[in-house]
Amino acid sequence: MRPGRTGRWGWLGLATWLVTLLLVQPAVAAPVIEQWTRPDGARVYLVRSEALPMLDVRLEFDGGSRRDPPGQAGLAAAAALMLGKGAAAYADQPARDEEALAEAWADLGAQWSATATLDRFSIALRTLTRPDVLQPALALLAQQLAAPTFDAAVWARERQRLVAAWQQAQAQPEVRAQRLYAQAVYRGHPYGAEATPETWAAIDAAALHAFWQRHARACTARLTLVGAISRAQAEALATQLLAPWQARPCEPLPPLPEVEPLPAAVTLAEPWAGAAQAQILIGQPGVARRDPDFVALQVANHIVGGGGFTSRLMHELREKRGLTYGVYSAFLAGRHAGAWTVVMQTRPEQAAQAVALIHEVLRRFSREGPSDEELRQAQRALVLGHALKLDTNRKVADQVAALAWAELPLDELATWPQRVQALTRQDLLRAWRRVIDPERLVTVVVGAAP
Template identity: 40%
Template sequence: MIDLPRLMGFLRTASVALLCGVAMPAMSAVDIEQWTLPSGARVNFVRADALPMVDVQVDFPAGSAYSPGRKAGLAGMVAGLLDAGTSRYDENALADRFADLGAQFGASAGTDRASVSLRVLSSETERTAAVALMAEVMRDPVFPVAILDRERGRAIIGLQEAETQPGYLVDRAFMAEIYGTHPYGASASEASLKSITQGDLVSFHRRYYASGVASISIVGDVDRAQADRIARVLTDGLPEGRPSVALPSPVMPDAKLLRIDNPSAQAHIAIGMPGLRRDDPDYYALLTGNYVLGGGGFVSRLMKEVREKRGFAYSVYSHFSPHRVAGPFRIGLQTRGRQTDEAIEVVRQTLADFIDQGPSEDELAAAKANIVNGFGLRLDSNAKLLGYVSVIGFFDLPLDWLTEYPKAVQALTVDDVRDAFKRRVLPQHLVTVVVGGSGDVADDGGRP
């Protein structure tokens, strides 16, 4: 059982540290140590000893992009059922054991990667036991058929509910339209979920949860030797694995407008195209320019033109989502059905003006100030820092990426931003998807 006095001492220390601001490794340069284990697993480690705890994350190239097309949803099901039981523990016993150790365990699958995480006290007894248990879960999941059936049923019910919501429908249609047959465009269906078997889970786990392709991130109150031991325990017994087949670059779509009927009064609108990969040379220019265009909330161009001047939408945004290959660039908003076409035209014109002219000097200065001055807040806890360290490790970014990020943003010029948008956001590839709006009727007698 967990040592309660030790835990209470940790909580008191954590509270004082947070109040005093001592647990902020981002206030100075982040020193990331990196090495490769004999298995091929890469380790990225940051020592942060202000709090007696350690955060660990293991990433595998096992996200939804690696699910076979007819088995969409498989990657998420594998991650979700990792802790459904091992040869030694059933689902409830595993949960109880992590709780006894005061440890938090989690697993999830995104687009490119599946992530398995652990947070535990750094004291040797709790840490050693929790890391061993995490390793067992990754190495020896049994994916019980009864739990698979239960979770599949929940997923199908959730999907059926989601398919009544225009927000979900526009998300699904937008990704399918901009990516076509590329893996990024696939989404789970009732048929694909029903087709997933226990054998599929086992095969996917053996193929992708392998030591040779693992990226291990460790942040906390341990030294390098202890971090190395953690990494070796976590990968011991995993399949050796081989490099995953590289994801293809998406084919750029032709510009089009797709309308999907839905009785909602609000039309849900998405406009965009494949945009940005994680190691893209235009990364800083596009993300900083996007703050001006639609990422800066009430100070953004889109918000001023669409909401403030015309009242077409309560909120409008633009966003780049960098992935291993070009992730989506998206502009999103909701507006009353009868003003859909006008709202779309304003968005398109605002985007065209921004591509042609770029930001003003004042807008760029404000964007830089927001990004650079707020950068430390992105790293003001071990958990946040772990998130960035895992990105650096999984996407093979330079170790000084966190240090260079604000410098690169600060060095940008208006010409840099304008040039990047002119080359990368192309009207001939912009897809517009509209879901709903037919429920909005005019005030004159109820006619549409």
């Protein structure tokens, strides 16, 4: 083909060359993480990335839903919701209500969010590093962190919206199934607590302020920064954001109980009039993120139900029998042992057959473990997929923040592929048998035929 011409076969050849090039490229390099602890106790994790004039920030502290007081489930999530609903005057920033805050962020073109998961309260910021954008964005976020108003009238309005959404959700069988499953797996542990109209009614502006004063503290904060900034800039940024929290007392938070293993199998089935699909949840408590078998369990789960169309559950229930469009399993691993869960939907008259097949797949895997070919395929898929978790600054920030929260080694992301590839069939089977007992599972079915 002459230079400058791209015919039909030319484009095909170019596409083939590009695909080949992508396949032979080495995996995305793990980020180089700089870490230090400030005098106020905050831990800073910095990944320098000069490719784009952007900065991704994650500021986190021990304020997830597991810290909600008894009778006030939903308090942490309410604080996250209200953090953007108004801020009092702070430093050189004027007082702003929710509309003024939204307009200020829109004018900057920066993005921020606040979320409360089971374990942690997380504030995220994404902004340009140009001084005319970065500094106003940091000042605006610092104002929200220092002086949230938690206005009583605004909270009353938002509470009404939450209650309306909760009431609407009660008409969904999947919501009922999730509630029954969480209660059976966690049995009173804070991981299984559910926010309801009653618990929201027990939350007022004073409770929101008290939560913020107690949990938003510099001494236990983790600050992750990924972008085009130096260490000196990172330290200055940390000082600016954490300054209002430094004077707060730092007594240890009370310890929380662990999620105990199930003493016996539990089966819960409820009819649901008019349900087009039966909701099926099967599982039990899994492991905490720092468990030494976490990587082996991730590989084993990929084979059982986490690998999409290559998983055993998908093969048995969809491909061979057409019982569902999809079935998957996953570990929820945090500071405590989150649930390992199989999730699927099927026609009500097929629910009993599907449940029996899921149990049989789990028993067989616990007896025999994976084949050599299943192990090789899972290792290859997970190693290749690992690079996709690190191909943008935003993803790197999420991964490093998770590493920081779990207090894992700084080389965790760099060594993960090698640790996956070093696993044997015996490693997977030993780890799986230690954690997953097919004779002590919670099985929840909502909407099955009688």
